[in-house]
Amino acid sequence: MFSALPDQPEDKILKLMQMFREDPREQKIDLGVGVYKDPDGKTPIMRAVKAAEKTLWETETTKSYVALAGAPEFNDAMVALVLGDAVPRAEAACVATPGGTGAVRQGFDLVKLGRADATVWYSSPTWGNHVSILKHMNVAHKPYRYFDAATGEVDFVGMIADLATALPGDVVLLHGCCHNPTGANLTHAQWRQVVELLNERDLIPMIDIAYQGFGDGLEEDAFGVRLVAAECPETLIAASCSKNFGVYRERTGALMAVSRGGADTVRAQKSLAYLNRQNFSFPPDHGARLVSMILTDEALKADWMAELEEVRTGMLALREQLAAELKRLTNSDRFDFIARHRGMFSMLGLSSEEMDVLRESHGIYGVSDSRINIAGLNSRTVPLLAKAVAEVVGG
Missing domain, CATH: 3.90.1150.10 (Aspartate Aminotransferase, domain 1)
Structure with missing residues (x-):
């Protein structure tokens, strides 16, 4: 073989x-x-991470499994960090994943479960793993224009023109902030036009947000993802903690599926847990535990935010x-x-x-x-x- x-x-x-x-x-x-x-x-290693690790070392009493979806306090903390008050917590299904890459992979898996015939549209250029994973999974995918190399700016006219040809039910992969590899971001006005197009064309947004806090600040960097989640019927969000918490090797991420609550959110939560089970069973907990400790402790969070701002x-x-x-x-x-x-x-x-x-x-x-x-x-x-x-x- x-x-x-x-x-x-x-x-x-x-x-x-x-x-x-x-x-x-x-x-x-x-x-x-x-x-x-x-x-x-x-x-x-960020100061708050080091402090949380010391506390965890002193207080942790077991290495037993947590849950298929990961620790509830981590999922709650990540939904709050990424979405703020854009949507009620009950409208966001969420699971922990092995890093942001794991969240992206699980997101594509969810697309295959719910929209097997969908085409995933990705920005040209985009992070190399996006296309690599789509090819490996045999998911239909097409590029949309995004970057004008001559000006160093977003080719927004080209982007809208390309996405206007997407079919209802197709998935549009967007970068939440700090676009990789170009660094060129959508303006607030452009985000609003994208939302209008998504809803007009009945397209499903999937947002990869790997650098929240690295661009214009934690809140500002979340503008696009929060707007989309609040205005679109369904949204997938792949979030990474590798960069803004510096826990690269701990493989800490989360996948969220936002809908309008009720049966759809329950069904999405069950499907996300099911996919975790099929792909890796229980997600890593160490990095997730540190992140949730930082985000739920006032002093640790303040120190983390201060260091992130320095970065x-x-x-x-x-x-x-x-x-x-x-x-x-x-x-x-x-x-x-x-x-x-x-x-x-x-x-x-x-x-x-x-x-x-x-x-x-x-x-x-x-x-x-x-x-x-x-x-x-x-x-x-x-x-x-x-x-x-x-x-x-x-x-």
Whole structure:
């Protein structure tokens, strides 16, 4: 059997990480891997997480299973964090999942259960795992225009035109905030137009929100998901705690299915628990326990929010510094969009060949589509990147 297995394509980001590790140059910059890094290049454990872990270590008395849906207090806390008071708690079915990726996979599984003939529409470009999982699951999928590489902005006219061709019952996959890989977000007015189109066309929104708190703040970053959940009859939401709580390896996420309550919500909750059982049985609890402890303890939550704000404003400062430095060196506004984007990522608009030159000649590692991780920079390396980019585009 094993000899008949197909060769799988190499993951381009994991390959990039390996190349970076093997590069002997001291002055090299890793902007490929999608994890937050502090100015020293480390992915720290947040203060509130460390404090919660200490308390948990001292008080936890069992490692027994919790529930198929995960701990109720975690699910309640996540619904409150993501949805606020946009919908009553009784209208949101929710289960814990192994990270945001697990939530996305479970969301697609739910689509197959309830709308087997639906096409999932995804932004072009989108996070690579979206399309990879859809292909693996044999779910019909189509791209919709989203990003204009020439301007560095959302191609909203193209987006609306493409989604206007979707059929009733199709699923529209949206990024809640801090779009990955572009960093270009919808405005409030654009979110409202998307909601109008979703309802007019009888489309089902599915929102992947992996970076809440990394863009314009915890509440502001939730604007789109809350608007959609409040205004659309049904909404799927895949949420991740990897970035905003820094619990990457704990695989902490949640999948929510919002409806208007009653029998539909009960049915959705049972289906979500059923899918957990089929795919991994009981979800991981350690990271979820830490998150729920932080969100339900006033002091821990305040400290977490303060540190998250430091992370967010630090990335904004790096964006502004990089945009200003590139403007000075290129004598153009070509890269001004970097300061307007939000989250960890932006696409520089360079060709794959130019990205190769950045890597080979300057030791700067970014993905071939020109996506860079802003959090991989610090105030000392921004000028190095800007100088290298200016040389590459200047020819």
